[in-house]
Every structure is written in structure tokens, then in C-alpha cells.
Amino acid sequence: MAFEEGPDFNLTTYHHSLLDWSEDSISFVPSFLDYPYTLHDAIAGYECWTRDQDQANLIHTPPSTTPAVAPPTTSPPSLPQPEFSKKRKLPTSPTPLDKAAAHENRRRTVADSGDEGDGVSEEDAEIARKQGNGRKGERKGNGGNSGNGNKEVRWAEHLLNPCATAIEAANYSRVHHLLYVLRELASTSGDANHRLAAYGLRSLTRHLSSAGIAAAVGVPAQGSGPADDSPSFASTEPKLFRSAIIKFHEVSPWFALPNSLGNASILQAVTLDSNQRPRPLHVVDVGVSHGIQWPTLLDALSRRPGGVPALVRITVAGAATPPGPFSAAPLGYDFSSHLLRYAKSIDLNLRIDRADTLEPQTMSLARSETLVVCAQFRVGHGGPDDRTAFLRSVRELNPDLVVLAEVDGGGAGETDGRFPAEFGRRSGLLWKFLDSTSAAFKGRDCAERRVVEGEAARILEWGAAADEGCERWRGRMVGLGFREEWFGEDALEAGRALLRKYDGNWETRMAGAAVGLWWKGHRVSFCSLWKPHTRSQ
Structure with a gap:
């Protein structure tokens, strides 16, 4: 069906939108x-x-x-290669995540021996609280830096991907522990790691619920996570949707x-x-x-x-x-x-x-x-x-x-179709999106960024190539x-x-x-x- 020309619209009301195409x-x-x-x-x-x-x-x-467009040349053209910015060296001293991982290995060894239950230790909780405190400064807008100040540290994936592997292996004690740490660190207004943790936590929770094993690992009811009420394109008011896609471009x-x-x-x-x-x-x-x-x-x-x-x-x-x-x-x-x-x-x-x-x-x-x-x-x-x-x-x-x-x-x-591998690939793609939007929006949290990131996070469940x-x-x-x-x-x-x-x-x-x-x-x-x-x- 063909669309006819629409009625007049108020240019003053929509002056921020590229879609208000008129003489002005x-x-x-x-x-x-x-x-x-x-x-x-x-x-x-x-x-x-x-x-x-x-x-x-x-x-x-x-x-x-x-100049006017010309036919393609016979020899392959190439784009100039811009100079990379110098990569920062990874810290040599243990990060909070390293300490958390080391302690988790010790805790899991004890747990497997039967001397410890499925609960989370006080040390784990303290590590999570410290890392969570590190994200508060990001809410004020400091670009794409992680909580420990290093852009190259991708700690969220080192929690999400092992959790997906533990779900596949039915290691519910480890799943319970990693979900607790993720809940402590997840935030849709923190840096790229905290936002990935929030969206990944939501995806893993939904996967556990669909598999019927949520109760076995103590997963809270859906709707209690930081990303559960994040907007998507379909759920956004049309005017905000317009401004979000224009601003993202x-x-x-x-x-x-x-x-x-x-x-x-x-x-x-x-x-x-x-x-x-x-x-x-x-x-x-x-x-x-x-x-x-x-x-x-x-x-x-x-x-x-x-x-x-x-x-x-x-x-x-x-x-x-x-x-x-x-x-x-x-x-x-x-x-x-x-x-x-x-x-x-x-x-x-x-x-x-x-x-x-x-x-x-x-x-x-x-x-x-x-x-x-x-x-x-x-x-x-x-x-x-x-x-x-x-x-x-x-x-x-x-x-x-x-x-x-x-x-x-x-x-x-060539994939084996297993959940951990698929989830890992998708979370890696989402990381690149969230890290780049941190730089694009200069670390600022605003409605338009939340809309495009909430929509991008759907890749964790919908999948893509x-x-x-x-x-x-x-x-x-x-x-x-x-x-x-x-x-x-x-x-x-x-x-x-x-x-x-x-x-x-x-x-x-x-x-x-x-x-x-x-x-x-x-x-x-x-x-x-x-x-x-x-x-x-």
C-alpha cells in the first residue's frame, strides 16, 4: 500500500527531529x-x-x-589507516576482580569438599561492594573507563561467561555465587562493564527461568534486576525514539x-x-x-x-x-x-x-x-x-x-550450538557496542543512550550472525x-x-x-x- 502525504505538523514542537522534513x-x-x-x-x-x-x-x-560521482576504478581502492591511540598497559597488581576470582577458587574447592554450603562469604560480599563503589564515579561521566580506571579490562565478561558455562554444567553452587556478584555490580548507569553486567544478568536470569531451574540457584523474580525495566525501541514513546536514533547517528x-x-x-x-x-x-x-x-x-x-x-x-x-x-x-x-x-x-x-x-x-x-x-x-x-x-x-x-x-x-x-559459546559471542558483540557508546556519549547517562543500549542488549536473547x-x-x-x-x-x-x-x-x-x-x-x-x-x- 502507498502512503499519502501527511497533515501539517508543528515544526516548533519537533524542531529537534531530523524526521521533521519541511521547507525549514x-x-x-x-x-x-x-x-x-x-x-x-x-x-x-x-x-x-x-x-x-x-x-x-x-x-x-x-x-x-x-567531485561528481565517477565509475569504479579498475584497481581496488583503499581507505587510509588511521593511527591507533596507544593502548594502556594492564595493571601488574591484582585487581578486585583478580582477588574475587582467586577467592572464588578457594571457596569452590572448600564447597566441593562438603565443608561449606552454597552461601556467599563475607569476603566475597566485601569485594563486590568495593567494586560496586568504584562505579559511582562513572555516573558523573568519565568516558568509557572501567571501575578500576583501565579501559582494556573487560571484567564483566569474566563473570558472565563462566556463569553461562556453570549453567550448562549444572554447577548450581557456582552459578549462585556468580549471580550474587553480578547483582552487586550490575548497573545500567555505570561504565560499560557495569552495564554489560546488568544486561547479561537479565539474559542469564531469563535463560534460567525458561529452563525451569531458577529456583535451584536462588534466582530472584524477574523484574528485580537493574536492566529489567530498561527501554527498547518498541516500548519507547515515539518522540523519544526519534530523538534517540537521530542522536545515535x-x-x-x-x-x-x-x-x-x-x-x-x-x-x-x-x-x-x-x-x-x-x-x-x-x-x-x-x-x-x-x-x-x-x-x-x-x-x-x-x-x-x-x-x-x-x-x-x-x-x-x-x-x-x-x-x-x-x-x-x-x-x-x-x-x-x-x-x-x-x-x-x-x-x-x-x-x-x-x-x-x-x-x-x-x-x-x-x-x-x-x-x-x-x-x-x-x-x-x-x-x-x-x-x-x-x-x-x-x-x-x-x-x-x-x-x-x-x-x-x-x-x-562453524558453531556447536551450545549455550556458553553462543552467549559468549553475543556478550562480546554487546561489549563493543556499550564501550563505543560510552565514548560516543562522553560517559553521560541520558534517555537517548538508554534507549539504544536497551535495544542493543536484545542481541543476548534474539541472537545474530x-x-x-x-x-x-x-x-x-x-x-x-x-x-x-x-x-x-x-x-x-x-x-x-x-x-x-x-x-x-x-x-x-x-x-x-x-x-x-x-x-x-x-x-x-x-x-x-x-x-x-x-x-x-
């Missing part, structure tokens, strides 16, 4: 080729940011004039970089189609942007030297994939009317549809249009068979271009009849310009023809371009 909003929707995703004006005045803080903490790159490249690369490549596909007015453009949106990705593309199309497409269609087809983190939106949120209004303000003919499947008969495809499928962070949910089936349906659409972005777990996808790397996805695409394409230089330059405005721990690395996004030397995601080997006309 064009001033802060710059081209992604000039100054990608610079939404400084859109976030000014949010509750945990002030203008002085923005100017002191955000690095702004002056707009530059970028402003301070983090997690989704903004793949969006920028995808938009630049779509514009290139339109430009290469004809030197005159291009064919109508049809973008199938299978992503998590909730409309945020498209204003910069529409703006660039409206300023295209060869003329704008006679019609731009966006078909939102997220329902064609299994649900997962970042895929949901709150009831009452609809970006369509705002996006249509913005398109009208720049004299661009836009149509927005929705589709529950990718069957050609439901997509209203036309031979005369340039068809692009943009699949961003949605295909990786469900099992391997689900991923293959979806990509096969994409191939049957016979598109001109496919933009595929996914989490890069670095592995080959956190075990699969770029090579596994490449093999899957090639096997289905796609060939990989290189990004054009303009797309790569847009990515470089975008990344310069974020924290210095972010970097991009080429993974063959794909562009990989890394955080502190660890893989996060990749973005790649694909075309069918042979495309019927």
Missing part, C-alpha cells in the same frame, strides 16, 4: 557527499548535551566540495557509516544509468534506519547535475526478514508522512510502499526502473537457512544493485549468483569524511571489496556491494 528543515540535511550525517543542530538542546559541550567534544570537519558511526556508503553507491548507480535524466529509482529498504537513511539520498538526487529521476520509490520490506535488535519501532511511529513532505519541499516525486514479502508480484516491479535492495543489519537474524532463503529471494528480484551490511563476527560460522565473518557472507552471496563490486572513490571519501567526526578509536579497513568498520582494533561490521552475475532485461 533542509538547512540541516546536508549532502552525504559534502558533510555526511552532520546533525549538530538537530541534537542541540537535548537534555544531556549543551552547546558548549558539543563544541568542546565533537570534532567538526569543514564542508568540502566533492550523530555520535556513532555504527549505522551511519553503512548508511553513508550505501547512499553514495545508490547515487552512483543512478548516475551511471544515463548522462541525461535517469530512470525511475526503486529502493527496497530492508534495514534498521527507520527513515533516517533517506533524507540525504533524496537531497543528493535533487541536486544531481543530470536531472532527478521522474519517480523515486521506497518500499519498506523489513517484515520479510526475522525480527531482531533495532528492527522494531514503537506503535504510532511513522516516518512516511514526514519524508513525503520533505521530498515535496525539494521538488522530488517520492512514493513510499510497504511489503511483507519480497515476492515479485507484491513489489510492483517495473522494467524501466533502477532497482536497488538495501539490506542493512537485518539478514543476520534467524538461522543460516533463513539467511540463505532471504538472499535467494533477493536474487529472484533481479536487482541492479544490492547493498549488504552486517555484523562481522570474524568467524566462519555474531559468529559469521565477512568471508562467510561473501561465500553465501557468490553461491547464490552474485558478484562483488568495488565501492567508488566518492563513496569511500564520504566514509572517510564521516569517520573523522567520531571517536578516534573507530577505523575502517578494506576486507576485499567490502569496507569493514572496527572499534579499538576489533571487527564490528562490514558493508558490501553486489550485482547479479547475469541480469535479464
Whole structure:
């Protein structure tokens, strides 16, 4: 079904939102080729940011004039490798966690001998209290530092992952002990370790409840943990949801970089189609942007030297994939009317549809249009068979271009399916997200950060292709009849310009023809371009 243009809206009420696209909003929707995703004006005045803080903490790159998009070069382009910040040395003296682990080994040995019950000793409780006190300073906002002042210490995983292993081994005494320590340290407003402990504790508690063994390890009723009432996308009020996703794109490249690369490549596909007015453009949106990705593309199309497409269609087809983190939106949120209004303000003919499947008969495809499928962070949910089936349906659409972005777990996808291994991979991915948002929000706790982190934490239960790397996805695409394409230089330059405005721990690395996004030397995601080997006309 097609969405008609929505009614007028109060621009004063929604002046902080990128989705309020009107005649006045064009001033802060710059081209992604000039100054990608610079939404400084859109976030000014949010509750945990002030203008002085923005100017002191955000690095702004002056707009530059970028040449028109050119066809891909024959030789593989590469992105410059930014210099890493020096890593801090790990402390040589025992940390509170080391002491806790050593004491736990002693306590467990005694417990196994039958001389001690399942209770927690006074020394354990004191260690937990001391580590818990260390997190209070983080609530005042000191970046991504852990309670002991060292960014590289990931103590939460050294409690969560052994707990998952103990659950699998039915070692209830150890599970009881580790859950107690986690409850003492968990906090959704502490540093990245404390927040990971909170979300991991909730996930483990739910796993124990679903397995019917919660009572055996003394797990309290659900709803008593610090993360149990944390917001998610679906549970958030629409206005806060809008401000959260806009602000997250402003301070983090997690989704903004793949969006920028995808938009630049779509514009290139339109430009290469004809030197005159291009064919109508049809973008199938299978992503998590909730409309945020498209204003910069529409703006660039409206300023295209060869003329704008006679019609731009966006078909939102997220329902064609299994649900997962970042895929949901709150009831009452609809970006369509705002996006249509913005398109009208720049004299661009836009149509927005929705589709529950990718069957050609439901997509209203036309031979005369340039068809692009943009699949961003949605295909990786469900099992391997689900991923293959979806990509096969994409191939049957016979598109001109496919933009595929996914989490890069670095592995080959060979898993034993056991709970500890799966939980460990997912908690590792969540750690990178929470650690990067600590830097992105400068350690400040605010409603927008809680929304995006609460949604990201769903990966611990919903799962994702956190075990699969770029090579596994490449093999899957090639096997289905796609060939990989290189990004054009303009797309790569847009990515470089975008990344310069974020924290210095972010970097991009080429993974063959794909562009990989890394955080502190660890893989996060990749973005790649694909075309069918042979495309019927």
C-alpha cells in the first residue's frame, strides 16, 4: 500500500527531529557527499548535551566540495589507516576482580569438599561492594573507563561467561555465587562493564527461568534486576525514539557509516544509468534506519547535475526478514508522512510502499526502473537457512544493485550450538557496542543512550550472525549468483569524511571489496556491494 502525504505538523514542537522534513528543515540535511550525517543542530538542546559541550567534544570537519560521482576504478581502492591511540598497559597488581576470582577458587574447592554450603562469604560480599563503589564515579561521566580506571579490562565478561558455562554444567553452587556478584555490580548507569553486567544478568536470569531451574540457584523474580525495566525501541514513546536514533547517528558511526556508503553507491548507480535524466529509482529498504537513511539520498538526487529521476520509490520490506535488535519501532511511529513532505519541499516525486514479502508480484516491479535492495543489519537474524532463503529471494528480484551490511563476527560460522559459546559471542558483540557508546556519549547517562543500549542488549536473547565473518557472507552471496563490486572513490571519501567526526578509536579497513568498520582494533561490521552475475532485461 502507498502512503499519502501527511497533515501539517508543528515544526516548533519537533524542531529537534531530523524526521521533521519541511521547507525549514533542509538547512540541516546536508549532502552525504559534502558533510555526511552532520546533525549538530538537530541534537542541540537535548537534555544531556549543551552547546558548549558539543563544541568542546565533537570534532567538526569543514564542508568540502566533492567531485561528481565517477565509475569504479579498475584497481581496488583503499581507505587510509588511521593511527591507533596507544593502548594502556594492564595493571601488574591484582585487581578486585583478580582477588574475587582467586577467592572464588578457594571457596569452590572448600564447597566441593562438603565443608561449606552454597552461601556467599563475607569476603566475597566485601569485594563486590568495593567494586560496586568504584562505579559511582562513572555516573558523573568519565568516558568509557572501567571501575578500576583501565579501559582494556573487560571484567564483566569474566563473570558472565563462566556463569553461562556453570549453567550448562549444572554447577548450581557456582552459578549462585556468580549471580550474587553480578547483582552487586550490575548497573545500567555505570561504565560499560557495569552495564554489560546488568544486561547479561537479565539474559542469564531469563535463560534460567525458561529452563525451569531458577529456583535451584536462588534466582530472584524477574523484574528485580537493574536492566529489567530498561527501554527498547518498541516500548519507547515515539518522540523519544526519534530523538534517540537521530542522536545515535550523530555520535556513532555504527549505522551511519553503512548508511553513508550505501547512499553514495545508490547515487552512483543512478548516475551511471544515463548522462541525461535517469530512470525511475526503486529502493527496497530492508534495514534498521527507520527513515533516517533517506533524507540525504533524496537531497543528493535533487541536486544531481543530470536531472532527478521522474519517480523515486521506497518500499519498506523489513517484515520479510526475522525480527531482531533495532528492527522494531514503537506503535504510532511513522516516518512516511514526514519524508513525503520533505521530498515535496525539494521538488522530488517520492512514493513510499510497504511489503511483507519480497515476492515479485507484491513489489510492483517495473522494467524501466533502477532497482536497488538495501539490506542493512537485518539478514543476520534467524538461522543460516533463513539467511540463505532471504538472499535467494533477493536474487529472484533481479536487482541492479544490492547493498549488504552486517555484523562481522570474524568467524566462519562453524558453531556447536551450545549455550556458553553462543552467549559468549553475543556478550562480546554487546561489549563493543556499550564501550563505543560510552565514548560516543562522553560517559553521560541520558534517555537517548538508554534507549539504544536497551535495544542493543536484545542481541543476548534474539541472537545474530555474531559468529559469521565477512568471508562467510561473501561465500553465501557468490553461491547464490552474485558478484562483488568495488565501492567508488566518492563513496569511500564520504566514509572517510564521516569517520573523522567520531571517536578516534573507530577505523575502517578494506576486507576485499567490502569496507569493514572496527572499534579499538576489533571487527564490528562490514558493508558490501553486489550485482547479479547475469541480469535479464
